Amino acid sequence: MSLEALPFKKEESRSKTIYVPIHLFKQFVEKIQFPNTISFGAKTVECKVAPHPEKKEEYLLSSDLWEQLLIPHEGPINLIHKDEALYIGPLVGIFTAGFTQFNLRPIGERSLFFAKLLSVQQKVGAFYFVFGAHQIDWDAGTINGYFYTKDGWKQTLVPLPNVVYDRLPNRKVENLEVSKEVKSRLQTEYDIPWFNPGFFNKWEIHQLLVGDEEASKHLPESFFQPSFNEIQQMLESHKQVYVKPANGSLGLGIQQLIQKKEEPFVYCRFRKDEENRLRRYSSLKRLLRNQFPYGFDEMIAQQGINLLKWNNNPIDFRIHTNKDENGVWSVSAIAAKIAGTGSITTHVKSGGEVKTVKELLHDIGAHPTIIKKLHSTALLLSEKIDEKMPGFIGEIGFDIGVDQNNHVWMFEANSKPGRTIFAHPRLKADDLQSRRLPLEYAIYLFKSSVETQPDLVNANEYFLR
Template sequence: MMSEDLWKILGIPEKTSVHLFQHGDSLHIGPLIGVFTAGFTKDSMRPIGERSMYFAKLMTAARKCGAFAFVFGAHQVDFKDQSIKGLMYNKKGWKQVKVPLPDVVYDRLPNRSSESLEQVASTRHKLQSQYLIPWFNPSFFDKWKVFEKLQEDDAVRHYLPGTILNPKQETLAKMLEEYEQIYIKPANGSLGLGIQQILKPANENYYYCRFRTGKENRLRSYSSLSRLIKQQYPSGKLDGFIVQQGIDLHKINQRPMDYRVHTNKNKDGKWEVSAIAAKIAGEGSLTTHTSSEGTVKTLNELVTDYGFSKDYEKSLSEAALKLSHSLDDKIPGFIGEFGFDLGITKNDEIYLFEANSKPGRSIFGHKRLKAEEMSTRVLPMEYAIHLAKSAIEKALVHHR
């Protein structure tokens, strides 16, 4: 029971069932979850552009879990007033609301360039350091740093393909001799952009380079490796790139495939696997991204339509959980989710190609992954409640 005046003073956004945290004679109503992002538009129907629908679903998931959630950007924080003009979503659509500073923040910045903006970085730093707000999924990963951290861990080292930073031409030649195919990737890249595959079959004299320009998959042949590098990398240097051993992957109709595995922390702050799907490369494509005409299949479809083993689900889940624990131990700050790209060889060995701190959601276009899609929205909200609860209880004890 609460008077209307008190309701307004406390800045409670709307009537809905939420948590009450009690410690002695202190009561905390909430929690208030802020979802931090960038890329706002003037469109009141789609205030965060193409991603508006995803954020709307996230708000709905928060309500289901018994929390208030809102979306905000760095430009909407008023530190003088200690309030935020954020966006909330309900059945009637989006509305702007003035709320107090949140109990916890879920970081969903869309890309590295928004992350490096001065206003974004300083807002994040201030909310974390001065207001001690727990902030999870704080930054994008550098592929090489992730590789180095996992390399130190005996429990997961065997999942790593041979990888070298800033490779020289001699290194590429040596790796091609050993593996016949290699991948060159920007250490800071994402979404498969800038990846090139080089192939040198043992019984051929030519080097082949597979890459993508615009919306087209390309394949070029070269009589020598130095010609290939000169043409594909005009600076002649591969600084800021990593080279990775090519893996002979599972194939369907001659097209290689890998697996996307999502892991999330749950309401108890423990890791669990929330989604697994197979991604099959598009024709002539060097990656399995849906943006390069890749297709998504559920593990069930692989078993029923293509005769794959049911055991893959268990081994992929096991690998993803081990990798989640390992990275969580080594990376500072709170992490609530990962998206792993894993490959399985013909000999059933599992390799990690990439670990994503803010995993894309393209696999959820598949109509049979509805439950998993829902799970990957509900779990971050449950983990946010877990973090907020811990922080609130600490603060209440300290206050008393």
Template sequence: MNKAYPLIKSEKGKNTLFLPKSLTTSQSLTKVAFGTLSLDCEIQTSSTDEVLVSEDLYNALLIPNEGPTHIIFHEDTVFLGPLIGIFTAGFTDSGLRPIGERSLFFAKLLAVEKSVGVFTFVFGAHQINWDQGTITGYFYRKNGWEKVEVPFPNVVYDRLPNRRTENHRALKKVKQRLHEEYLIPWFNPGFFNKWEIHQLLIKEKSVAHYLPETYINPTFERIELMLSTYQHVYLKPANGSLGLGVYQIIYSKEEGAYYCRYNDDKNANRLQKFSSLESCINYLFRNKKLKDYIVQQGISLQRSDHKTIDFRVHTNKDANGKWKVSVIAGKIAGRGSVTTHLNNGGVVKTVDEIFPDKKECFKAIESLNQAALRLSHAIDFHIKGSIGEIGFDLGIDKDNKIWLFEANSKPGRSIFSHPKLRENDLHSRQLSLLYALFLTEKTIKQPEEILQL
């Protein structure tokens, strides 16, 4: 990927773009583009290693600020930027926290734009000015949030907060219109469904062995049969996230009883005893439908201080569109918790904190790396659209076998609260924007490849 150059507003010239000598090209250049806005202009060579834009052209292109920019040449046009729009919902009237509780997450994401050499903003459906072909986007500056009008972006990064919002008809229409009418690539286009992902991966020989035995819409007979085989099973909502609505059912042969571990409506970890499976299921699903759930085999995972451990592995595509692992962190379940999620009392640890022995640690990292990359390629091959990141929940059993519990298309970032994972936090945010840079260049030079995804 080419390097970024300082973009500076200049008092020199009129309707002129000055490019460094190092960018000399034999192409006949007559236009400049920022985002999806393209204008005719005069292009001259600069004596400095900076990209200078005459003030009138700078204003006409709606460039939001000076800063590093990448340069892409295609046919008769010089493309500046790229301009990346992050699409979300849940905006407020607050100037300090315009996207509510998620404002800090977006501020941290936008804060890495200069280190990557891109221009990044956050927007929602109501900030789009369809008639003008512009968006009043939220930029994050030293003094806080600022609203600036910019052209439609080169790429949109989807960060809608949940499935309900994602399925809103108006938001679907925005996505469809920007992608189909304006040919803007859209990456991370949707939340994963657990059962659909399982169905895709079970057919792939390279990754099928990572999958626990799983069924959708389980019957009493199916759950009973799996309990006789595995002694415990998990019931999970097919469209769930954050560990909500997950139940672990355990069968005690000695007592002839069934135990269920779950997190109740008050966010308390519960363990309840039932005399029969039927009474257990009828109690748990008195206000919900079993058909919306999957049943998954229980696995005897490695433990720390008698508490279950699983691993969150993030993969991202980089500036070359290639998958790479950006972080691996261990999650240790809270006391009595059915999951390792932090909101249920879970604790984040680095892999070397879990495996003090260097050989054991190296072996675990290698196995988790290999599994996450294989799974990323398999999901990417089958899912329509451009995927830029995946968060995997993986387990290692007592025989050192890797298991996939869940794949998340919009992974949470709670693991980065660990002080030793701050560099990984920064790197993963940079990778999201670097992948947007890759998509921009691909869309400009080979649009048919991107738009077919």
């Protein structure tokens, strides 16, 4: 499916007409089937169709329809013709929270992140905006959403969107009744596709994959709410165990237990007050009592892996996967992360360092086929998670490791991955790809939602640019 969109412009007349390229108008003539309605987001109005007066490869819309449909601005769009209806757009809304009163930074510290996301709309062909629950007018069926323009942020009234991309900032906001209501009403009352609908729970993902023969090969041994005996057995077998919250993120709350050979002591490495700490204990019981005074409720104990190392510091890999314009999984970004000295994780905020994968594998003398293994494993896991999880999933961020025998292990899968790795100057292309693909996937959902409308099942369908 090509993603080459055509320009969409306003024509100063009150003719209730959309003007289309000659080749498209000829199709209507040949089939004796002329559209009589046009839809933008959740709004539909009656229209007439005519050939472009200057025979250009673009769409013109008369000003009266432009105003009725609440078109926010000119720009490239996609167009679908089905039966006697035209669908233009898509209009894609990013649902989030944390809005401020400041026009320069309407979503606070995340304003730049969203500005970069929205900047790809001209390249892909869509209308892309950010909105929160408080900006919806349910009675009017409109949203006073934020668009990012050449003049900065601008709040504009638009219809309810064709597709919603979920970028709520955390689980707390996601579980608010107002967030749940927006999601429920847009999906059930308006049948709007909603992708990336929630945060992953680490143990739920593990349970989904552990029963799959292919995926389970990449899962470290893990226990949920582990007992003393389970942690002791894992420590004896693997010499290191990671204990982390099932609903954690950003490496927060992770602790590493270490049993060195021929030593009576047990060590615990963790991070506190923005410092990496290491404590020694005379017994595992004493360590667990001191480090986990509230027990292991909603915690996971995971086998430690003897990872590839750079200057004796462990390495893991952040891999972003996205569905593309055909709804197929692809790797959009990959980077190597090196743990800081004494750090339990490879997170940059804990002293970690980001390198390109080729750069790092060259430095440590590793075989370049590892890159192919990382790609194929990430795509396999994406497909397996997608098969078993409800709803539309459009992107996943994986933390993946490679051991000394070049076996690939999955440590975590995140439905709303962070983007710290893209600060690396050689990852600009990956950054653009990872921002472009969610909008391309939204166009795929837009097309699919029109094609599968039950009252139009037997119709002739065209997807036109």
